[in-house]
Amino acid sequence: MPTIQEVAKMAGVSVATVSRVLNHSEAVSSATRDKVQAVINQLNYQPNLLGRNLRRSETRMILVLLQNIANSFYSKVVKGMEDVAHDHDYHVLICNTNTDVLLENVYLDFLKNKLVDGVIFTSPAMDKDAFNQLAKRYPVVLCNEYKPGIEAPVITIDNEAAGYEAANHLIRLGHKKIGMISVNAVGSSNARIQGYKCALTEAGLEVNEAYIVNQTFSYKGGMRGIKCLFDLQEPPTAVFCISDIIAVGAIKELKRKGLSVPQDVAVIGFDNNSIAPMYEPSITTIAQPRYDIGRKAMEVMLQRIQGVGDQHAITTMEHELIIRHSTLPSR
């Protein structure tokens, strides 16, 4: 493991000159540059970035906190982040929080201890106040999840409009009894419920709170949601699920009950997860511009680090209704 000292000695120059070559400084003659570079190649020298990072007090590393890497939704979001980061000589690190506040705090220590230059949250486990406290002192961006009162840059879609659009799609198909399977823990769920209620009201349909059931963010949550809804005296003829995974569980359970989708019950999901077109039937859903969300989040983060731009801006990205077979008109 050669050090910069050894390179300098072997090249017959000072460490400063080696450093200049390493950092592509203009102020070095091409002759010495070649000489130094030759030694670097010969020794297969790799600069120790711990030294550099300490000296510069920056790491050019951005940490992305995911609740669970298995959530394929974030795959393309992260890709967008990476592409922007790499364009600016930054790197992306990913860590799992498992929705565990303790674990989240462990990773936040990376930020506080200067091991990373910024953190992009997807779904903070900590409460709003703690989050704001953190955002005040460190570069922090919230990606794709929004709670009112957040004082940090936020990238999100208009969840209320998206919820409205989803419900409206079902209404236009002629449905009058429309259920909803939501998740309390998801910050955007309230906005989506709001949009759903708005669409119903606007169409002259009454909002039945019993039609809105809260479940876990999972396949099984979808199954249980259907069980709840179909225990009602008048079950819905259409169901808006807050995620495609939940929609899958819902459809599975409907089939188990001998009901067919979309003929007996229409189902719409959310996110345009990769499973949505694959499932049988393929699932109507709201697509989020995942890659662009990731790009934007990283752009905002890099601005945040440089201290430019509005530090509390909410960036709203466009969503899109994608109609597939789980909501085809029944006639």
Place this chain on the structure above:
Amino acid sequence: MPTIQEVAKMAGVSVATVSRVLNHSEAVSSATRDKVQAVINQLNYQPNLLGRNLRRSETRMILVLLQNIANSFYSKVVKGMEDVAHDHDYHVLICNTNTDVLLENVYLDFLKNKLVDGVIFTSPAMDKDAFNQLAKRYPVVLCNEYKPGIEAPVITIDNEAAGYEAANHLIRLGHKKIGMISVNAVGSSNARIQGYKCALTEAGLEVNEAYIVNQTFSYKGGMRGIKCLFDLQEPPTAVFCISDIIAVGAIKELKRKGLSVPQDVAVIGFDNNSIAPMYEPSITTIAQPRYDIGRKAMEVMLQRIQGVGDQHAITTMEHELIIRHSTLPSR
């Protein structure tokens, strides 16, 4: 951002004493410890780990390289790694390589530049020689993927036995024409094909190379695989897919052709992906002990870092056949 100097000054002690308190050294009187701790709390001091890491020349960070975080298979593997790492005061970082050699090399620089203490590969993009070269100089472990000639610790299941078991399951169900959809790029595929051939031969069935088609590791790969197999004069009555995702594509395409699963064609997948029980029909598959694979990989890594244990050992984990509805006997 207070430094250790300021803490020392304000507490009226030397930086060494502060360092001792920070590192829970016994050799500190409880009086001064309390005094120092009070200042630390008051200043909300967070040690700069860049300094510590440089000094100790270790980071206690392990980098896990994934081709794609969307592959939910690795979610539990990573969980296993994390649990072991945390027990030993190590941390896990995840990076995406997108099967890109260039990107992989960028992340390997983290290792060469001392930013992480070790790297666990899941599926190296580089060739075998480059991998061995790397493994010779740095702590490297290969998790869940194996190529012959690898000179590094490897954690894997017995893919040949698993392939044998999958094929044998179909044979016992009475199938005689058994197709296979494989993926060239997956290192373990050859072993699985070997097991498949072995089972057929043992059952007195002839191995028909046209029944083994190579596809991409994806849903669409499964669809295309079925198209290939059913272009044959005598299509198979059962198909062994090298992954559950491929099995999903296969089933989808079979249904499109008006064939029903498992009545007309039986399908078996691999990995016990979360989609396997969710799909319609639920998918028979080979389960790998993902969590334990992750744990073991990290244990081996930590040994590797300490220079103990066999540095070229292959650890074989147990797999399990899980029978679901995609291969139920047709009668």
Place this chain on the structure above:
DNA sequence: CTGTTAGCGCGTTCAC
């Protein structure tokens, strides 16, 4: 039990 000293490997003035 505590302080002094000396680096870890590197980047950066400031001379020359």
Place this chain on the structure above:
DNA sequence: GTGAACGCGCTAACAG
């Protein structure tokens, strides 16, 4: 265009 000297923040060896 190049080198000497200093310090980033921290830990470890040695005194006392």
